[in-house]
Amino acid sequence: MSGMSGMSAPPTAEPPTAARVVDASKVYGSGEAAVRALDAVTVGFPAGRFTAIMGPSGSGKSTLMHCAAGLDSLSSGSAYIGDTELGPLGDRRLTLLRRERVGFVFQSFNLVPTLTVAENITLPLDLAGRRPDAEWVNTLVAVVGLGDRLSHRPGELSGGQQQRVAVARALAGRPQVVFADEPTGNLDSRSGGEVLDLLGRAVHDMGRTVVMVTHDPGAAAHADEVVFLADGRLVDRMAAPTAAKVLDRMKAFDGRPADTGRDAAVRGSAGS
């Protein structure tokens, strides 16, 4: 219909991104041994959404996540958390930004064994000298379902329970974005499902933003959107994923020429 000009934002307006990389490349090593782990990737992770990053082994998923989260630096291009470009920040400001605006969940839980569950959850806030928002922390404890375990040590919990603590810890400071690297990689499917449900609730009930690297199509199906990498490039995006659709898409990678399943060497090989 005509006659609507000026009435509303253009329909093509992009949603705001909690994190994004623009024309991002990352090369490890140099000369003959150089590996281009990321090759001119531009991708945004929308605020208030759950995004999964998938792709064959060696396709650059972890590199993308680490560079987007400010854990590693790009060789060229730019990375942003919100509107803050990470490249120009010095180490100190980058550390502060990660501490205050980014949450992390790792495959191996990474809880501090000598601290209680409650202390682990508020640890990032304590380190930052921030006072925990008691109401928010209580909400998190209730959502992760560990209210009766707050004085326990991580060693007294199952893997799934430990990872739920790690998710609560990542959310405790209300970061702009939570990056989760294979968060279900060490869990059985039931515990993994609980952690994925929790990440989904953090996004859909609590308005948080989650970006998750995973190998598992079932895990990716919990996301609102899946972005696919191959050989360091962004090759596809899939909204409203199902495990079957993601599996089908991943199978298409297996059908590629034999050499593209390997590490994304730029040129030549350091192998002997």
Ligand SMILES: Nc1ncnc2c1ncn2[C@@H]1O[C@H](COP(=O)(O)OP(=O)(O)OP(=O)(O)O)[C@@H](O)[C@H]1O
């Ligand atoms: N520190 C490093 N030094 C040299 N090469 C690296 C380094 N880290 C990653 N790479 C290489 O960069 C490419 C991308 O690695 P990355 O770990 O990002 O892939 P991935 O998709 O996360 O893989 P996986 O699914 O196996 O964990 C690979 O070829 C890898 O060997």
